[in-house]
Amino acid sequence: MSRAGVLVTGGSRGIGRAIVGELVAAGYPCVFTWVQDQAAAEATLAAVRERHPGATVESLQLDVRDPAAVDAVVDEATERLGTIGGLVNNAAIARNNAAVMMSNEEWDDVLRTDLFGPFYVARALLMHFLSHRDGRIVNISSVAAGGCSGGVNYAAAKAGLEGMTRTLAREYGGRGVRCNAVSVGYVPTDLTAASLSARLESYWTEYCPLRRVATGEEVARVVRFLISDDSSFVNGEVLSVAGGLTYSP
Numbered sequence: 487m488s489r490a491g492v493l494v495t496g497g498s499r500g501i502g503r504a505i506v507g508e509l510v511a512a513g514y515p516c517v518f519t520w521v522q523d524q525a526a527a528e529a530t531l532a533a534v535r536e537r538h539p540g541a542t543v544e545s546l547q548l549d550v551r552d553p554a555a556v557d558a559v560v561d562e563a564t565e566r567l568g569t570i571g572g573l574v575n576n577a578a579i580a581r582n583n584a585a586v587m588m589s590n591e592e593w594d595d596v597l598r599t600d601l602f603g604p605f606y607v608a609r610a611l612l613m614h615f616l617s618h619r620d621g622r623i624v625n626i627s628s629v630a631a632g633g634c635s636g637g638v639n640y641a642a643a644k645a646g647l648e649g650m651t652r653t654l655a656r657e658y659g660g661r662g663v664r665c666n667a668v669s670v671g672y673v674p675t676d677l678t679a680a681s682l683s684a685r686l687e688s689y690w691t692e693y694c695p696l697r698r699v700a701t702g703e704e705v706a707r708v709v710r711f712l713i714s715d716d717s718s719f720v721n722g723e724v725l726s727v728a729g730g731l732t733y734s735p
């Protein structure tokens with residue numbers, strides 16, 4: 487079966503890398519982006535190509551904070567994939583600090599990367615989706631959207647992303663575009679290593695009903711479901727992939 491391509495932002499490392507692997511394994515041609523770690527992007531590309539010889543998978547550099555760059559990369563990805571039917575807004579950063587200590591730069595950088603960026607990419611691809619009357623957007627959110635001590639910038643960005651998810655679902659569902667989000671609990675990655683990882687990891691293993699943290703692959707399988715026709719009547723949902731623990735300390 488031939489499938490329309492998918493653009494995955496921040497596919498070079500962590501959960502994004504697992505999402506690219508899962509989508510390519512399911513037969514979706516993919517373009518994934520990275521911003522500064524070219525070596526990680528090349529390693530991901532090589533690993534996925536080795537595992538799936540002949541599959542279409544490519545990488546492009548993109549800073550999602552730059553709307554002009556987003557438009558250019560969406561054009562380039564469309565050219566490489568022929569047609570794009572899916573977007574996974576995965577790229578994000580965390581820069582934790584207590585609210586009273588948080589610098590303008592820490593606040594702005596996280597909001598620009600984790601909220602403005604996903605909007606720029608979704609907006610650029612929506613024009614394309616609407617012209618085909620078909621598109622699936624999956625935004626990667628976090629249980630931290632409900633509040634997260636030490637991450638007021640991250641919580642605000644992810645809560646905004648969930649509002650954006652429900653809004654796009656309403657605005658464009660009638661024109662063939664579905665938009666959903668995945669609310670991730672805890673997956674050990676570079677992002678969590680940079681933000682209070684030891685404390686958070688023990689919190690998850692103690693309080694999560696499944697008594698463990700997740701793998702990127704466990705998130706990726708749900709993303710694949712939301713991109714696929716198997717979720718054809720799922721729209722505007724924030725699906726929790728958090729082992730039953732939806733509260734961040």
Ligand SMILES: NC(=O)c1ccc[n+]([C@@H]2O[C@H](COP(=O)([O-])OP(=O)(O)OC[C@H]3O[C@@H](n4cnc5c(N)ncnc54)[C@H](OP(=O)(O)O)[C@@H]3O)[C@@H](O)[C@H]2O)c1
Pocket residue numbers: 495496497498499500501502519520521522523524526548549550551575576577578579599626627628629669670671672673674675676677678
């Ligand atoms: N890990 C968790 O426990 C957890 C929990 C809840 C939600 N999430 C969400 O899951 C998603 C993936 O997180 P992760 O833990 O896998 O993160 P990660 O390992 O730190 O990977 C982040 C990815 O985003 C890219 N990126 C960062 N800034 C960017 C920018 N300005 N423009 C474009 N790309 C950029 C990075 O590219 P480079 O490699 O080039 O730097 C990398 O590919 C994020 O949305 C995160 O908020 C994660």
